[in-house]
Amino acid sequence: MIVTDTFLTSNPYSRPGTPLGEVMALIMHWTGKPMQPAQGVRAFFENRKTGADGYGSAHYIIDQGGAVLRCIPEAEVAYHCGVAVMDDEHRDPASWKFYTDWARAQFGESHCQTAPSIGPNLVTLGIEMCVVDFAGNFTVQTSDAAAELAADICTRHHLNPFSDVATHNMVCGYKDCPRLWVNHPELLGEFLANVASAKAKRG
Numbered sequence: 155m156i157v158t159d160t161f162l163t164s165n166p167y168s169r170p171g172t173p174l175g176e177v178m179a180l181i182m183h184w185t186g187k188p189m190q191p192a193q194g195v196r197a198f199f200e201n202r203k204t205g206a207d208g209y210g211s212a213h214y215i216i217d218q219g220g221a222v223l224r225c226i227p228e229a230e231v232a233y234h235c236g237v238a239v240m241d242d243e244h245r246d247p248a249s250w251k252f253y254t255d256w257a258r259a260q261f262g263e264s265h266c267q268t269a270p271s272i273g274p275n276l277v278t279l280g281i282e283m284c285v286v287d288f289a290g291n292f293t294v295q296t297s298d299a300a301a302e303l304a305a306d307i308c309t310r311h312h313l314n315p316f317s318d319v320a321t322h323n324m325v326c327g328y329k330d331c332p333r334l335w336v337n338h339p340e341l342l343g344e345f346l347a348n349v350a351s352a353k354a355k356r357g
């Protein structure tokens with residue numbers, strides 16, 4: 155796994171410079187755009203500095219070839235799993251709250267408040283995984299690099315792969331992100347097992 159630092163320009167929309175607190179979970183995402191390369195995703199985050207495209211970013215983006223871009227230092231907040239708009243479309247369908255019961259249990263009520271809080275972004279790292287199709291399939295290279303990176307993050311931040319690595323869907327409820335793992339929970343299970351195995355090899 156090769157990580158390339160290519161930090162976003164500091165700006166209110168994608169790299170606010172807010173210090174990240176204790177890392178309480180690692181949140182996995184899909185980019186949602188078939189065959190869009192990591193550099194394209196990064197450019198989209200960078201261009202948000204104009205203010206024309208709203209808020210959003212992630213600490214890492216993993217390419218279809220397995221290359222990893224680091225867009226935001228781990229000590230800073232990225233905007234990847236907060237609920238920005240407080241309307242019914244952004245409620246968790248199961249609890250009809252903003253943020254899921256899982257998020258409340260994991261982060262505490264204080265990190266699951268509505269605006270102007272930025273919520274779980276204050277205590278999580280985010281990884282965007284590039285995809286090959288609208289079903290959300292990943293290449294083997296992307297999956298393998300994601301497992302390695304997640305294992306590295308779990309080791310450094312003392313996270314349990316099975317309880318502290320989660321999907322965006324598990325935090326917000328309304329988003330099918332990453333789509334493949336929302337529709338196929340068994341594949342999420344396989345991924346978490348791969349993270350645990352990679353973490354075990356690191357000792």
Ligand SMILES: [Zn+2]
Binds near residue numbers: 184234322332
């Ligand atoms: Zn997401």
